[in-house]
Amino acid sequence: MTNAQGKPVTDERSVEVVGERSAAEPGAGAGAAPTAIAESSGGVVASLFRFQSVFGLLAVFVAAIIFSPRRDGEILFVSADNLANVVRAVSEIGIIAVGMTFVILIGGIDLSVGAVLGLAAVGSAVLMVESDWGLIPSVVLVLAVGLVFGALQGIATAMIGIQSFIVTLAGLQIARGLARIWSDGQGIAIAYGNGPHEAPDSFAVLGERTFGGLVPIPVLIFAVVAIAAVVFLRVSAFSRHLYAVGGNEKAARLSGVPVVRVKVAVFAICGLLAALAGIVHAVQLNQGSPNDGQGYELDAIAAVVIGGTSLAGGRGSVAGTVAGALLLGVLNNILALNNIDSNIQLLIKGLVIVAAAALQRLRPTS
Amino acid sequence: MRNLNLPLAAAAVLALVLAGCGTTNERTSDNPQAASSKKCKGADGKYVIGMSQANVAEPYRQRMDDDIKAAAKDVPQFEVKFADAAQDNAKQVADVENYITQQVDLLIISPNEAKPLTAVVKKAYDKGIPVLVLDRKVEGDVYTGFIGGDNVEIGTQAGKYIAEKLLPNGGNVVELKGLAGATPQAERHEGFLAGIKENPKVKVIAAASGDWLREKGQAQMDALLKANPKIDVVYSHNDPMAEGAYLAAKAVGREKEMKFTGIDALPIPSGGIKAVEQGRLSATFTYPTNGKEAIAAAKKLLVDCGTIEKTQTLHTRLIDKSNATQIYAEENPNG
Secondary structure, three states, X not given: OEOOOOOEOOOOOOOOOOOOOOEOOOOOOOOOOOOEOOHHHHHHXXXXXXXXXXXXXXXXXXXXXXXXXXXXXXXXXXXXXXXXXXXXXXXXXXXXXXXXHHHHHOXXXXXXXXXXXXXXXXXXXXXXXXXXXOHHHHHHXXXXXXXXXXHHHHHHHHOOOOOHHHHHHHHHHHHHXXXXXXXXOOOEEOXXXXXXXXXXXXXXXXXXXXXXXXXXXXXXXXXXXXXXHHHHHHHOHHHHHHHHHHHOHHHHHHOOOOHHHHHHHHHHHHHHHHHHHHHHHHHHHOEEOOOOOOOHHHHHHHHHHHOOOOOOOOOOOHHHHHHHHHHHHHHHHHHHHOOOOHHHHHHHHHHHHHHHHHXXXXXXXX | OHHHHHHHHHHHHHHHHXXXXXOOOOOOOOOOOHHHHHHOOHHHOOEEEEEEEOOOOOHHHHHHHHHHHHHHHOOOOXXXXXXXXXXXXXXXXXXXXXXXXXXXXXXXEEOOOHHHHHHHHHHHHHOOOOEEEEOOOOOOOOOOEEXXXXXXXXXXXXXXXXXXXXXXXXXXXXXXXXXXXXXXXXXXXXXXXXXXXXXXXXXXXXXXXXXXXXXXXXXXHHHHHHHOOOOOEXXXXXXXXXXXXXXXXXXXXXXXXXXXXXXXXXXXXXXXXXXXXXXXXXXXXXXXXXXXXXXXXXXXXXXXXXXXXXXXXXXXXXXXXXXXXXXXXXXXXXX
16 A cells, blocks of 8 residues: 555555554654554454444433323433424534544544534524525535635644644634624524525525434434545545554654644635535524524534543544444433433533543453 | 313314325425424423524523424423524524424524525425524514514613713714624614614714623723723613623723713623622613513413414613612523
């Protein structure tokens, strides 16, 4: 195998066993080229840890069934309608969290995603309602705004060398400010129709349900994003670069990985997905509000952490993140169905995040 | 009580037939009370009420929840659940969806914003759940009843009080406004201008936005005090900003030169009624939380099988030195 520069990459395995790989912990590679750990070498214990969020999700799901309120013998939690609600409610956070996984895999963080979601929601509403643009041009422009915004943050962190925490903290303020300027500080209501100042009916479809009114379209969008990300991480050479940069940036650079390009691409993807989530957000609420999405970055980070991705970079998976997002969604739902006091809900969610992180500490390294 | 139930049931059936309610739950909005007759099981029933609150960070909204809780204690048939959307429209939609899943007998909602919650409120209503909307409306009229205060009226009362009681011979007023873009802010401003129109000698010499917050009101007042050597009255869109303005004036030793008025009059230790009682504010105007009224309306629908007004507007009361202590005691019967 060779990388983009045509230099051989030291990788013992020519065949991927299980798609997403983990690079060695920083230091473990001792400055050499990043070596991937064969999935098999870790044995059963390692794979238990690898899929901790999947087991966590199963555990929470079973607990939800046990603790679900019942009515006339029907378990409310597993009713089709309720499960559709659960996945619909996490789809926005899920889409953001997929992008966040990429960023965290390279050892970065993106705090701007919630504000970019608000900016994209406002953009969709302004373009379609106030400027009477069609669906396709509006969506393309809004996605481009997210992509460029993310890319600029990537450039600031990769080329200028400012830590991504600082860059995206500034990005959060800038995106929020832009959202307020773009909307004059007001939520913009979205009405549908063919007249002036109405969004096209085709946009409303994004908020509806399909397959006999059961599966919300936002869920399908989330599923497509997640599957595309998993496949992308399995088949592309880019994925090797990603894990290499996260595992040991210096070693990656020395072995010819285009570190700057990887970083810019990753932040651009994250911005793009945050904008996509913003479009989904606007259509679900029939409104683009400049204040929406506040705190979503933290929910997304929580989903990634519960999913077993290390904030140090170089280790984790999109599948884990998806399970993490669903785990939070199921948890939110079952706590609400049992009417647990909202303040207690906050405590429980905090403890779940800590527990997930603690499990990661126990995880055997190579 | 058993024998009471028969005529009630008969009345309910009759109402259903008269309402033309067929076999489906889908109802159009020209038939707003059918849901209640379907849910009404009379005094022997047990009812679960879901309350969806926009956020509990604002004391006004926390008090609304507390008032609902207190009023529901007196109705043995009622059990009330609470959800807090933490100012997130998307979370409030999910909260209402969860109440629909639980098949609550009645939904009370104080929306974070109108537009994003209109669809899910309609969904609950179409499933036959009566919906009471408090304080902020949703769009259209697909709900059972709306209970709220009238911010234009409150602003007008405050303006009249300033023009007639505080400044009969005229004077300079500064206005501390709520968050720009918020409906109550616009209405409390508009009503105020109408209220002082009668007295042309009352002049609004400056205005600033304090975003409803005490610390922001204080910072804005600092600047207003420097810019304006003669201020007679500070009209504030809520009590916390008025308190902040008072602190700013006190810091430069000018609090005796001017009078302060607020709005909201929450009957809590940190609220406006206490500030009037303790002499920091000259007056404040009640903005009812609607909690008691919501439970009364729920009782009428579910227990008495009656109907309610589509819109119930609660009027404001002036709180000044003469009645502050008494009203605070009335609002907190248990001390």
